[in-house]
Structure formats: structure tokens, C-alpha cells
Amino acid sequence: xxxxxxxxxxxxxxxxxxxxxxxxxxxxxxxxxxxxxxxxxxxxxxxxxxxxxxxxxxxxxxxxxxxxxxxxxxxxxxxxxxxxxxxxxxxxxxxxxxxxxxxxxxxxxxxxxxxxxxxxxxxxxxxxxxxxxxxxxxxxxxxxxxxxxxxxxxxxxxxxxxxxxxxxxxxxxxxxxxxxxxxxxxxxxxxxxxxxxxxxxxxxxxxxxxxxxxxxxxxxxxxxxxxxxxxxxxxxxxxxxxxxxxxxxxxxxxxxxxxxxxxxxxxxxxxxxxxxxxxxxxxxxxxxxxxxxxxxxxxxxxxxxxxxxxxxxxxxxxxxxxxxxxxxxxxxxxxxxxxxxx
Amino acid sequence: xxxxxxxxxxxxxxxxxxxxxxxxxxxxxxxxxxxxxxxxxxxxxxxxxxxxxxxxxxxxxxxxxxxxxxxxxxxxxxxxxxxxxxxxxxxxxxxxxxxxxxxxxxxxxxxxxxxxxxxxxxxxxxxxxxxxxxxxxxxxxxxxxxxxxxxxxxxxxxxxxxxxxxxxxxxxxxxxxxxx
Numbered sequence: 001x002x003x004x005x006x007x008x009x010x011x012x013x014x015x016x017x018x019x020x021x022x023x024x025x026x027x028x029x030x031x032x033x034x035x036x037x038x039x040x041x042x043x044x045x046x047x048x049x050x051x052x053x054x055x056x057x058x059x060x061x062x063x064x065x066x067x068x069x070x071x072x073x074x075x076x077x078x079x080x081x082x083x084x085x086x087x088x089x090x091x092x093x094x095x096x097x098x099x100x101x102x103x104x105x106x107x108x109x110x111x112x113x114x115x116x117x118x119x120x121x122x123x124x125x126x127x128x129x130x131x132x133x134x135x136x137x138x139x140x141x142x143x144x145x146x147x148x149x150x151x152x153x154x155x156x157x158x159x160x161x162x163x164x165x166x167x168x169x170x171x172x173x174x175x176x177x178x179x180x181x182x183x184x185x186x187x188x189x190x191x192x193x194x195x196x197x198x199x200x201x202x203x204x205x206x207x208x209x210x211x212x213x214x215x216x217x218x219x220x221x222x223x224x225x226x227x228x229x230x231x232x233x234x235x236x237x238x239x240x241x242x243x244x245x246x247x248x249x250x251x252x253x254x255x256x257x258x259x260x261x262x263x264x265x266x267x268x269x270x271x272x273x274x275x276x277x278x279x280x281x282x283x284x285x286x287x288x289x290x291x292x293x294x295x296x297x298x299x300x301x302x303x304x305x306x307x308x309x310x311x312x313x314x315x316x317x318x319x320x321x322x323x324x325x326x327x328x329x330x331x332x333x334x335x336x337x338x339x340x341x342x
Numbered sequence: 343x344x345x346x347x348x349x350x351x352x353x354x355x356x357x358x359x360x361x362x363x364x365x366x367x368x369x370x371x372x373x374x375x376x377x378x379x380x381x382x383x384x385x386x387x388x389x390x391x392x393x394x395x396x397x398x399x400x401x402x403x404x405x406x407x408x409x410x411x412x413x414x415x416x417x418x419x420x421x422x423x424x425x426x427x428x429x430x431x432x433x434x435x436x437x438x439x440x441x442x443x444x445x446x447x448x449x450x451x452x453x454x455x456x457x458x459x460x461x462x463x464x465x466x467x468x469x470x471x472x473x474x475x476x477x478x479x480x481x482x483x484x485x486x487x488x489x490x491x492x493x494x495x496x497x498x499x500x501x502x503x504x505x506x507x508x509x510x511x512x513x514x515x516x517x518x519x520x521x522x
Binding site: 034038042045202300 | 366369372375376380388
């Protein structure tokens with residue numbers, strides 16, 4: 001590994017980090033705006049023009065709030081909880097291919113921090129680690145509501161990861177690779193997986209909603225039953241990190257969904273461009289897809305009421321898992337048929 | 343039994359069809375409804391810049407009226423305080439001295455007159471009880487304060503200024519007293 005590569009990767013990491021945080025910050029603003037629009041209100045409009053400075057005001061407010069650690073809580077785990085949540089939310093962005101290679105300074109630069117050949121497994125591993133942040137946070141608070149929230153979060157995430165993983169196998173079967181960049185390359189132009197795997201997409205989308213703990217699956221925080229769920233006892237920027245990590249993971253899930261089903265940075269008519277123009281357009285197309293999914297995530301949140309917990313488990317175990325297994329089997333048989341195994 | 347109205351709804355308990363069990367059409371129709379709301383007219387009134395138009399009979403902050411010559415109407419009879427169900431009104435009466443005829447209409451007047459706006463329920467019974475047409479509720483809003491003491495309004499706030507008369511004709515014209 002030469003110095004130039006170190007520098008370019010470092011710059012890429014910093015840019016991706018800042019973009020993730022910026023998008024997450026403005027997601028909070030946009031979520032509030034969207035909620036207001038759906039409810040015929042105006043939404044935050046006092047801080048700056050159209051309320052655009054609202055996320056900054058919120059952040060400053062979070063920092064200036066009293067940072068309180070309950071007396072009977074486990075101090076270190078209590079501090080670690082939001083940290084783990086944020087870490088796992090952010091680290092998945094490392095292996096997402098943001099666009100094709102660009103030429104700059106006489107070098108070919110990959111717009112992907114690390115091209116693992118097991119990329120999708122890495123994402124899954126890290127996403128399942130994400131439950132630890134919530135679990136540890138809820139457990140360390142030493143509060144019954146937090147514990148309920150943590151238990152709900154862990155059981156929900158484990159149940160939905162199964163269906164998600166099985167759906168993923170269909171995508172891996174179709175592209176023949178675990179590497180995200182290869183999965184994206186296979187969907188060149190308009191050859192997106194959604195057209196071959198609509199059921200897998202629906203299952204995966206529902207599971208991502210559950211994985212990011214968003215409505216209608218926001219039972220871990222469930223204000224009306226559990227006060228705030230796992231973050232009941234949190235205050236100041238620790239609470240901020242928990243809330244923020246939800247938005248970061250929403251951004252990452254939107255990116256993963258667009259990679260797996262909507263062709264990542266591919267867009268129709270991309271063969272008419274080449275070089276850096278193509279790379280720029282690809283990145284724009286990718287972000288357009290991501291923003292569309294973030295919008296749909298929020299739209300669903302402000303439309304559909306929360307599930308009851310038994311309904312949630314029923315949907316996960318009795319509906320989504322059998323459906324995804326059938327989908328996987330059919331895909332496997334069709335692929336085997338096309339490859340002349342019969 | 344024969345129903346007397348046509349409002350009766352027969353509740354059915356049929357098992358859901360396959361399409362209904364999928365929930366997806368229901369979810370999509372719900373999302374369509376919220377999408378329509380995203381582009382509908384906003385109902386918000388941005389308060390400090392924009393103010394709601396009050397009904398003519400709105401009962402807001404009180405005013406102690408003066409007559410045409412600028413003399414205070416109130417004679418501190420205390421009927422408003424007696425009528426007040428929230429016990430919000432207190433006053434101390436005083437006798438008019440020589441040379442004060444241009445200030446007070448009758449021989450007795452209210453030296454202090456206080457309304458506790460935190461107690462007041464804006465029922466308007468003081469206005470109904472007043473025999474001298476001295477106290478009225480207006481369409482002004484009682485502003486918010488940080489201290490409880492600031493909500494006790496004395497004569498300095500309640501009595502209308504000579505140069506800035508409070509118009510109550512609109513609201514009184516709709517009341518049972520007729521126009522004043």
C-alpha cells in the first residue's frame with residue numbers, strides 16, 4: 001500500500017463520515033418537516049430560512065443539556081451504549097460503493113473505502129452488532145422501561161435478521177458474489193434486481209424498517225408504552241447519539257437497499273457517458289435513490305400505526321421467514337434450470 | 343326490531359380475504375392519503391406575525407371604561423367581585439375629593455382595582471354584574487409572563503388610556519345590553 005492510496009482513502013473516509021453525519025442531521029430536519037406536512041402543519045421554520053438551521057440548534061441544545069447518569073446504572077456500559085450504536089451505524093458506510101472509479105491527479109481512485117470480497121456479510125455482521133448498543137444501553141440504565149425496550153429491540157432484530165438474511169441469499173444467488181461492487185456491476189444500466197426479485201425487495205424493505213427500529217416497528221422506543229424505551233434514562237448528547245444513530249442507520253439501509261435492488265449507482269442511459277462525468281452522474285443517481293428511500297422510510301413512519309408486539313413476531317416468524325424461504329427456493333431452482341442442471 | 347333511523351350500521355365479522363390479509367393495498371391507500379395531505383393547505387396560523395380573527399363575542403382581557411368626558415365609570419361597588427366565580431377581582435374604594443370631578447364620575451371610586459388573570463376564567467359575569475358599564479371583556483389576549491405576580495393586573499393596565507380608547511361597541515352590539 002503506497003502513501004497516495006493512504007491519503008486518498010483517508011480523504012474518502014472523512015468525506016463519507018461528514019456526508020453521513022450531514023445527511024443524518026438534515027434527516028431529522030426533513031423528518032420533522034415531512035411529519036408537519038402530512039399533518040397539515042408548517043414544521044420548524046424559525047431557525048434560519050425555512051428553519052434550515054434547526055439541526056444545528058438541536059445539536060447545540062443537546063450539548064448544553066445536563067449530562068445525567070443515574071445512580072444505580074452501570075456507568076461504563078451506560079456510556080458505551082450510545083457509542084456502540086453510533087459506531088455500528090457509521091462503520092457500514094466503509095464498504096458501500098458510492099460510484100465507479102474516477103481519474104484524478106494521475107491516479108485511478110475507487111469511490112469505495114474497502115472492497116471486501118465478503119462485503120454483504122460484513123454489513124450483516126455489523127448490523128447485527130448494532131443491537132448491542134441498544135441492549136447494553138437499556139440494560140445499563142437499570143430501569144424497567146429501558147430493559148423492556150432493550151428486550152424488544154433484541155428479539156425484534158434477531159427475528160427480522162433471519163428473513164433479511166434469507167432474502168439476501170437470493171440476491172447473492174443471482175449475482176454470484178458477496179462483494180457489493182460486483183453486485184452493483186451486475187445490475188448495469190436498468191438491469192436492476194427489483195425487476196427479478198420484487199418479493200425479495202418487499203421482504204427486505206420491511207426487514208430494514210424493523211432493523212432500523214423505525215415505525216411501524218418502533219416498539220423498542222414506543223413512547224406510549226415505554227416512555228422512551230431503551231433511551232428513557234439518557235440525556236444530553238448520549239440521547240442525541242442514540243437518536244442520531246437511528247438516522248445514520250436509516251441512511252445506510254437506504255444505501256444498501258438501493259445497492260441490492262435498485263442498481264446502486266447504475267442508471268439507465270449510463271453508457272452515453274464516460275470517465276469522470278459518468279462517475280459524477282453515478283454518484284448523483286445513487287444519492288437520488290438513497291434520498292428517495294429515506295423519504296419512503298419517513299413517509300411510512302407518519303402513515304402507519306405501530307404494530308403490537310405479538311403481531312410483530314407473527315409477521316416476522318410466520319409470514320416473512322416462510323415467504324423468503326419459498327422465494328429463495330424458487331430462485332435457486334430457476335437459476336439451476338437456466339444453467340442446465342436439469 | 344325495526345330501526346327508527348337509517349343510521350344503523352351492520353357490523354360484520356367476516357374473515358379477511360387474501361388481498362386484505364396482505365395489507366399491502368391498505369398500506370398503499372393509507373400512504374396515498376398522507377401524500378395528498380402533504381400538498382394540502384396548511385392550517386397553521388403563525389402567531390406573532392399573523393393573528394386569528396376573533397368572534398365578536400370573544401371574551402379576553404378586561405378593560406375599565408371611562409365615559410365620554412374621560413372620567414372613570416367604576417364606583418367600586420364590588421358587585422363584580424361578588425359575581426366573580428373565580429374570586430379573581432379585589433378592590434379598595436375611596437371617596438372623591440374636591441377637584442377630582444374630572445377624574446371620577448361619581449363620589450366613590452376604586453383606589454385600587456386588581457384582577458388576577460391566573461384566577462380569571464373569562465366568564466364575563468363581572469361585565470354582566472356591573473351596573474355602571476365600567477368593566478368589559480375585550481378581544482385582547484392576556485400576554486404570558488414569567489412571574490405569578492405579573493399576572494395581577496392593576497388599574498394601570500386595566501383602565502383605558504384617555505388617548506387610546508378601547509372600542510367595545512362591536513362586541514356589545516351583539517350582547518343583550520344593546521349598543522352602548
